[in-house]
Amino acid sequence: MSASVPSARDAILAAVREARPPAVPRDESPASSALVARGGGGSRIDTFTAATIAAGADATVCSRDDVTRVVDAALAGARSVLSFSDLAPSRDCPPDGLRDLAALEVLVCDTTLGVAENGAVWIASSSDRLRAALFLAARVVIVVREEDLVDDLHAAYARIDVRAHPFGTFVAGPSKTADIEQSLVIGAHGPKALSMVVVRG
Amino acid sequence: MTQRSFPLPVVGVGGRIDHPAAAAAFNADVARTDWHDASLWFVREKRDRAASTVPDWEALRARASAIKEHALTHLDEYLVRFEENATQNGMQVHWARDADEHNRIVHGILAAAGARKLVKSKSMLTEECGLNPYLEARGIEVVDTDLGERIVQLRGEGPSHIVMPAIHLRKEEVGATFHDKLGTPAGLADPNALAGAAREHLRQRFLAADCTLTGVNFAIAETGGFVVCTNEGNADLGMALAPIHIASMGIEKVIPRVEDLGVFLRLLARSATGQAVTAYSTHVHGPRVGQALHVVLVDNGRTRQLAREEFWRSLKCIRCGACMNTCPIYRRSGGHSYGSTVPGPIGSVLTPGLDLDRYATLPFASTLCGSCTAVCPVKIDLDTQLFRWRQRVVENGSVSLAKRVAIDGSTRVLDRPRLFRTLGKLARVGLRILPAPLARRAAGAWGRTREAPVPPSQSFRAWYRRHRGGAA
Numbered sequence: 001m002s003a004s005v006p007s008a009r010d011a012i013l014a015a016v017r018e019a020r021p022p023a024v025p026r027d028e029s030p031a032s033s034a035l036v037a038r039g040g041g042g043s044r045i046d047t048f049t050a051a052t053i054a055a056g057a058d059a060t061v062c063s064r065d066d067v068t069r070v071v072d073a074a075l076a077g078a079r080s081v082l083s084f085s086d087l088a089p090s091r092d093c094p095p096d097g098l099r100d101l102a103a104l105e106v107l108v109c110d111t112t113l114g115v116a117e118n119g120a121v122w123i124a125s126s127s128d129r130l131r132a133a134l135f136l137a138a139r140v141v142i143v144v145r146e147e148d149l150v151d152d153l154h155a156a157y158a159r160i161d162v163r164a165h166p167f168g169t170f171v172a173g174p175s176k177t178a179d180i181e182q183s184l185v186i187g188a189h190g191p192k193a194l195s196m197v198v199v200r201g
Numbered sequence: 202m203t204q205r206s207f208p209l210p211v212v213g214v215g216g217r218i219d220h221p222a223a224a225a226a227f228n229a230d231v232a233r234t235d236w237h238d239a240s241l242w243f244v245r246e247k248r249d250r251a252a253s254t255v256p257d258w259e260a261l262r263a264r265a266s267a268i269k270e271h272a273l274t275h276l277d278e279y280l281v282r283f284e285e286n287a288t289q290n291g292m293q294v295h296w297a298r299d300a301d302e303h304n305r306i307v308h309g310i311l312a313a314a315g316a317r318k319l320v321k322s323k324s325m326l327t328e329e330c331g332l333n334p335y336l337e338a339r340g341i342e343v344v345d346t347d348l349g350e351r352i353v354q355l356r357g358e359g360p361s362h363i364v365m366p367a368i369h370l371r372k373e374e375v376g377a378t379f380h381d382k383l384g385t386p387a388g389l390a391d392p393n394a395l396a397g398a399a400r401e402h403l404r405q406r407f408l409a410a411d412c413t414l415t416g417v418n419f420a421i422a423e424t425g426g427f428v429v430c431t432n433e434g435n436a437d438l439g440m441a442l443a444p445i446h447i448a449s450m451g452i453e454k455v456i457p458r459v460e461d462l463g464v465f466l467r468l469l470a471r472s473a474t475g476q477a478v479t480a481y482s483t484h485v486h487g488p489r490v491g492q493a494l495h496v497v498l499v500d501n502g503r504t505r506q507l508a509r510e511e512f513w514r515s516l517k518c519i520r521c522g523a524c525m526n527t528c529p530i531y532r533r534s535g536g537h538s539y540g541s542t543v544p545g546p547i548g549s550v551l552t553p554g555l556d557l558d559r560y561a562t563l564p565f566a567s568t569l570c571g572s573c574t575a576v577c578p579v580k581i582d583l584d585t586q587l588f589r590w591r592q593r594v595v596e597n598g599s600v601s602l603a604k605r606v607a608i609d610g611s612t613r614v615l616d617r618p619r620l621f622r623t624l625g626k627l628a629r630v631g632l633r634i635l636p637a638p639l640a641r642r643a644a645g646a647w648g649r650t651r652e653a654p655v656p657p658s659q660s661f662r663a664w665y666r667r668h669r670g671g672a673a
Contacts (some may be wrong), residue, residue, distance in 0.1 A: 192436025
């Protein structure tokens with residue numbers, strides 16, 4: 001490219017500089033102090049459980065002693081299970097290729113963060129296999145501990161480092177669509193069901 | 202053969218969009234219009250319920266607006282920072298001045314890799330750029346994977362709403378399209394079964410894709426990452442599997458910090474569909490091992506809008522669609538009647554900036570009731586901007602002769618109190634003695650579906666003089 005012709009980058013940045021309206025300063029007051037939602041009067045675990053059910057998941061609240069049994073029950077009858085949790089072993093997994101995971105029945109994983117206001121949990125990973133399985137598996141089981149629940153997204157972002165992995169997502173319920181006449185259909189392109197295991201205490 | 206449920210859009214002399222004519226065509230089917238109106242109002246009510254669960258909703262809106270205004274007034278700095286950090290994260294950043302440059306960049310990436318099969322998740326920007334026909338003409342198979350977008354793609358239509366692309370279609374019409382194109386049984390119209398058929402059909406496309414293209418909801422300057430929000434998981438399937446990922450975004454999508462996402466994600470889905478949050482809010486901060494990740498930053502008229510003192514705040518838009526769902530004109534004219542990629546109030550503010558003459562009727566596709574402004578999660582003063590565009594349209598001489606005569610006539614009458622009084626008298630008499638159909642015709646378009654008012658026996662002026670005049 002000749003020196004006299006500006007690159008698209010330089011042309012756009014120059015146009016932005018020329019166009020820039022008078023500077024609006026940033027409000028540096030912490031968002032969380034003014035905006036945190038603590039409505040409902042319910043406990044955090046109840047708010048979370050209700051929100052994740054509203055998002056289309058099924059939820060089981062259990063004690064620490066019961067969690068293995070509850071996860072087992074969630075996996076009962078599943079032919080193939082890919083597990084990223086210590087609570088359950090993998091079994092009859094499809095082979096290594098990412099696309100082969102289309103045949104996977106259940107993915108099990110843990111989360112380190114759940115958000116009470118919307119029932120979402122944070123799944124971040126550098127594993128391509130976990131990432132692909134999270135969307136290709138027919139069913140997903142996620143285990144969250146009460147101590148890892150926060151009130152809202154402001155608190156959530158204060159806890160996570162989005163740069164730690166190339167991929168991180170808030171998952172709220174199974175995949176869904178309402179693109180035909182506003183009728184809710186659970187199971188669009190991703191999982192058709194999400195089971196949330198909430199460990200109390 | 203392209204099927205259409207109604208004629209779209211009506212284009213007048215010199216390629217101008219004739220919104221009133223297109224809206225009239227839509228309204229010809231009264232039952233459909235009522236149904237469309239009710240469908241969107243249903244979404245508006247869901248939005249109200251979701252907003253009411255957040256105690257500091259108004260503070261949240263104010264915060265979102267302030268962040269966007271700060272970001273837009275420092276946009277060059279945040280774009281440079283985003284580019285720097287994204288590059289460090291292993292992304293390749295491209296810049297496109299306009300739609301054509303964007304399309305050439307995307308095609309260049311595909312051609313260099315020998316990619317022929319592209320799966321797209323929802324991106325209004327690529328609709329704006331006309332990417333699909335551009336790539337298809339060059340032998341690339343483009344599959345829109347958002348269910349609503351796939352439906353309209355199979356029908357040869359464009360989306361009629363930015364969040365619910367097929368909101369204008371009945372399930373029977375979707376069933377007929379799927380019967381035609383996907384071989385579902387004739388007469389199948391159950392949304393569950395139809396969505397299931399689309400899932401199987403699109404799963405194969407996801408698994409076979411050479412490349413995926415997604416939009417971007419938010420790009421974060423301080424970390425060089427971006428966020429894509431979907432309910433269907435289509436963007437995620439594409440990103441998790443395809444060896445090449447292209448993310449196309451308008452330059453106005455950059456926000457300064459990660460913590461800002463807390464504000465925007467709390468507002469976005471609640472405003473859009475009444476959900477607390479979308480099923481997936483995916484943060485991408487680099488490619489997978491072996492994947493190529495490209496980000497294309499697109500101007501295409503945005504810097505021109507930024508330079509407009511009266512309109513730059515429209516760039517705060519986070520594309521939730523709430524202004525459409527609440528708009529009495531949008532609900533009763535349908536998204537296609539705007540002839541613009543983004544319809545509704547926000548479209549009528551953004552699109553005239555691209556070509557004022559072509560889109561001159563859009564700022565008039567509003568009652569100026571302000572409902573759009575009341576629901577906008579980033580507090581864009583939409584009704585004010587629509588009003589300002591009307592003034593620009595008139596200055597530009599882009600209004601119809603009838604409207605110009607009416608506006609000039611009103612000015613003349615309102616400038617002359619005696620003429621005004623005389624005409625008032627005439628109108629009161631006329632309304633009383635004229636046959637109803639004639640009186641209605643005198644009221645113009647307004648009178649077409651409405652009875653003329655019962656004329657008062659005297660003017661307000663006369664009434665005031667009798668009752669208060671003595672005291673003054």
